[in-house]
Amino acid sequence: MVEMRMRDALREALREEMTRDPKIFLMGEDIGAYGGSYAVTKGLLEEFGEHRVRDTPIAESGIIGAGIGAAMGGLRPMVELMTINFSLLALDQIVNSAAKLYYMSNGQINVPMVVRMASGGGSQLAATHSHSLEGLYAHFPGIKVVCPSNPADAKGLLKRAFRDDNTVIFIEHTANYGTKGDVPDDPDYLVEFGEANVLREGTDVTIVGYSGSVHQAMRAANMLAEQEGLSAEVIDLRTLRPLDIETVITSVKKTNRAVIVEDDWKFGGFAGELSAQIMERAFDWLDAPVARVCGKDVPMPYNRNLEFAALPSEEDVVEAVLAMM
Amino acid sequence: MAIEVTMPQMGADMTEGTLVRWVKQVGEEVTRGEILAEIETDKATVELEAFESGVLRKHVVSEGETVPVGQVIAILGTTGEAIAEEHPRIPAAEVASRKIVDAGAGVAGAPVLAVGAPTGTAPGEPSTDGAGRLRISPVARRIAHEANLDPAALRGSGPDGRILRRDVEAAVRAVETRPAAGPAVAAAPAATMAPVTPVAAPRLTAAGAVQPLSKMRQAIARRMTLSKLTQPHYYLTLDVDMTAAMAFREQLNASADDAHRVSVNDLVVKACALALQRHPKFNAEFTDEGLRTHDEINVDIGIALDEGLIAPAILHCGDKTLGRIALESKDLVARAKSGHLRAEEYSAGTFTITNLGAYGVEMLIGIINPPQAAILGVGSVMAQPVVRDGEVVVAQVMKVALSADHRVSDGAEGARFIKEIQGFLENPVSLAL
Numbered sequence: 001m002v003e004m005r006m007r008d009a010l011r012e013a014l015r016e017e018m019t020r021d022p023k024i025f026l027m028g029e030d031i032g033a034y035g036g037s038y039a040v041t042k043g044l045l046e047e048f049g050e051h052r053v054r055d056t057p058i059a060e061s062g063i064i065g066a067g068i069g070a071a072m073g074g075l076r077p078m079v080e081l082m083t084i085n086f087s088l089l090a091l092d093q094i095v096n097s098a099a100k101l102y103y104m105s106n107g108q109i110n111v112p113m114v115v116r117m118a119s120g121g122g123s124q125l126a127a128t129h130s131h132s133l134e135g136l137y138a139h140f141p142g143i144k145v146v147c148p149s150n151p152a153d154a155k156g157l158l159k160r161a162f163r164d165d166n167t168v169i170f171i172e173h174t175a176n177y178g179t180k181g182d183v184p185d186d187p188d189y190l191v192e193f194g195e196a197n198v199l200r201e202g203t204d205v206t207i208v209g210y211s212g213s214v215h216q217a218m219r220a221a222n223m224l225a226e227q228e229g230l231s232a233e234v235i236d237l238r239t240l241r242p243l244d245i246e247t248v249i250t251s252v253k254k255t256n257r258a259v260i261v262e263d264d265w266k267f268g269g270f271a272g273e274l275s276a277q278i279m280e281r282a283f284d285w286l287d288a289p290v291a292r293v294c295g296k297d298v299p300m301p302y303n304r305n306l307e308f309a310a311l312p313s314e315e316d317v318v319e320a321v322l323a324m325m
Numbered sequence: 326m327a328i329e330v331t332m333p334q335m336g337a338d339m340t341e342g343t344l345v346r347w348v349k350q351v352g353e354e355v356t357r358g359e360i361l362a363e364i365e366t367d368k369a370t371v372e373l374e375a376f377e378s379g380v381l382r383k384h385v386v387s388e389g390e391t392v393p394v395g396q397v398i399a400i401l402g403t404t405g406e407a408i409a410e411e412h413p414r415i416p417a418a419e420v421a422s423r424k425i426v427d428a429g430a431g432v433a434g435a436p437v438l439a440v441g442a443p444t445g446t447a448p449g450e451p452s453t454d455g456a457g458r459l460r461i462s463p464v465a466r467r468i469a470h471e472a473n474l475d476p477a478a479l480r481g482s483g484p485d486g487r488i489l490r491r492d493v494e495a496a497v498r499a500v501e502t503r504p505a506a507g508p509a510v511a512a513a514p515a516a517t518m519a520p521v522t523p524v525a526a527p528r529l530t531a532a533g534a535v536q537p538l539s540k541m542r543q544a545i546a547r548r549m550t551l552s553k554l555t556q557p558h559y560y561l562t563l564d565v566d567m568t569a570a571m572a573f574r575e576q577l578n579a580s581a582d583d584a585h586r587v588s589v590n591d592l593v594v595k596a597c598a599l600a601l602q603r604h605p606k607f608n609a610e611f612t613d614e615g616l617r618t619h620d621e622i623n624v625d626i627g628i629a630l631d632e633g634l635i636a637p638a639i640l641h642c643g644d645k646t647l648g649r650i651a652l653e654s655k656d657l658v659a660r661a662k663s664g665h666l667r668a669e670e671y672s673a674g675t676f677t678i679t680n681l682g683a684y685g686v687e688m689l690i691g692i693i694n695p696p697q698a699a700i701l702g703v704g705s706v707m708a709q710p711v712v713r714d715g716e717v718v719v720a721q722v723m724k725v726a727l728s729a730d731h732r733v734s735d736g737a738e739g740a741r742f743i744k745e746i747q748g749f750l751e752n753p754v755s756l757a758l
Contacts, residue, residue, distance in 0.1 A: 256464045256490050287462040287489045323484060 028080030099142030135270030156191030220317035335668030
């Protein structure tokens with residue numbers, strides 16, 4: 001175990017995987033000479049050379065398209081997009097090509113590509129750099145959606161992504177890059193997809209989060225224990241596709257209450273999907289309607305106070321829990 | 326026009342009745358007020374009077390059949406008039422749902438009080454929405470169903486009065502921790518559920534046969550459990566010097582025939598009726614809407630039967646003389662023992678006296694007969710040494726105990742009430758007025 005920040009854990013995963021598999025190469029805006037907007041790829045250009053660490057023009061659709069072509073041709077590309085908001089420029093390539101080729105070619109062609117992108121607010125990057133669109137990608141069949149909340153999971157999941165034969169959308173919350181945690185240094189350390197993590201056991205309510213919202217969930221659980229004497233179970237989904245609904249259902253059957261926390265907008269979002277699945281699978285175990293604590297229904301404000309007001313807080317989670325007791 | 330005669334509801338918790346015997350046969354003339362049939366409820370056998378005159382055209386229900394309240398049991402009409410061939414049966418499910426609606430609407434006497442709900446946290450409103458649908462969480466509904474508990478009898482502690490898992494589990498625990506009353510409480514609501522589910526097996530660890538409970542036993546268990554779970558009792562006891570009252574009674578009975586003989590209990594009934602006029606809080610009923618005080622004073626007297634216990638009322642005691650009370654109480658006991666009480670007599674009581682003096686019991690502390698506000702327990706009249714004017718003398722002493730609902734009254738009020746009863750009994754001339 002080595003303590004490191006999430007950005008360093010991601011870099012370790014890239015370095016180990018590039019060393020293991022010569023077919024892996026990196027593409028993206030400012031990932032080489034600059035070391036990446038969030039310094040994830042810092043030093044990799046020097047270590048692996050510009051053949052395997054390529055700076056690209058500002059052309060998201062083009063670089064994702066190049067990645068798909070490389071993957072179809074037998075390579076293992078990783079494409080970094082600066083933010084999830086910018087990934088919308090490449091949405092056609094991701095949804096209409098990467099997610100569908102295996103199906104449309106009757107299994108003859110697959111696209112083993114890892115697309116990393118930064119997501120989430122809280123850093124005053126305003127409405128075009130701060131959104132959380134994990135749920136959007138989870139909507140499409142044919143791609144996997146991974147969203148780690150801590151350094152160890154980030155490393156294990158990213159290494160696992162490179163060993164998947166499908167396109168993996170790997171989404172990193174900007175607020176988590178600096179988060180420290182113990183990370184295994186075993187080069188074979190992997191975190192399997194579709195395995196949610198019960199971060200804290202409890203009996204009164206299940207709080208489900210992923211990526212950045214896991215931290216609000218954990219802080220809320222501490223507040224509930226200290227101030228209200230309530231015992232909250234906290235689940236980190238880790239991957240939205242595949243979704244480990246079993247762990248959520250098992251927990252809800254024990255606690256009879258569920259609160260879902262996510263930074264994304266509530267309307268039509270992933271929390272709605274999860275809420276529906278809980279209702280379908282655990283209706284007769286519910287003591288209250290499933291609650292969703294989500295981002296406010298506005299584009300992300302730039303002003304610091306307004307930005308905090310637009311994001312779900314631990315106080316919002318506590319309030320939602322108390323309302324269902 | 327044909328008139329439908331239906332199974333009447335005699336008493337708040339009656340959901341079904343058994344037609345024991347048809348007194349009037351098809352084709353017979355019936356005058357309003359005449360007895361049509363005998364009906365058995367879980368408390369007694371009662372006579373069903375005709376509310377209209379006509380010719381009895383049809384028995385819809387046969388002797389021995391048990392049917393839900395509201396079911397058409399007979400048709401009255403005129404000779405030759407066409408009547409319907411079929412009379413729809415009320416399915417058991419509908420009985421259950423009507424019960425829920427009743428509970429939700431807070432109808433007088435409906436079982437709105439929770440069995441085992443945490444009273445401290447219970448919000449004021451019933452657990453239904455405006456349309457009468459029960460507000461209960463899915464998990465609570467499932468557990469209640471598995472435990473054979475009628476959720477309509479529960480009070481929800483959740484948001485907007487929703488019945489939650491903890492409410493049902495508390496009720497289940499309450500049932501389980503009372504082994505004797507448990508199966509009856511669980512069994513009674515089960516009878517109103519559809520489809521009828523098997524009664525939960527009593528949790529007995531020792532080997533031994535389980536006797537099925539009679540309807541009366543079930544009713545006693547249900548009502549006593551309801552009382553102890555929902556009515557916080559407080560108790561006051563004192564000694565009544567009955568020396569003067571016993572002499573007074575001897576005087577009255579010296580010239581009376583058997584029918585007019587006055588019992589000690591008759592004296593207590595009269596004393597309570599007089600005291601209740603001055604302390605209306607003890608002739609009342611706690612409801613969520615407020616305190617309902619009764620205009621009439623109907624004193625229930627507990628009567629032990631071979632199969633259990635019944636407490637029919639001497640009606641309108643406030644207006645009756647001691648002699649009249651004595652006459653009626655004897656008639657009431659006789660009819661209770663033969664199963665011929667009228668519905669009003671066992672549903673209209675407003676206060677109860679329970680007396681085990683005849684058994685030599687020194688003191689009896691009663692359980693309130695819900696939804697009444699108090700009960701007076703009466704012990705035996707015993708010769709005892711007492712100090713009177715500094716001298717030890719022998720007096721006839723009777724211990725009485727007041728059990729009162731603390732939601733309705735407080736101890737000091739109870740003390741004034743029981744002192745009033747004592748006062749009337751110790752100055753018995755007032756009882757003759």
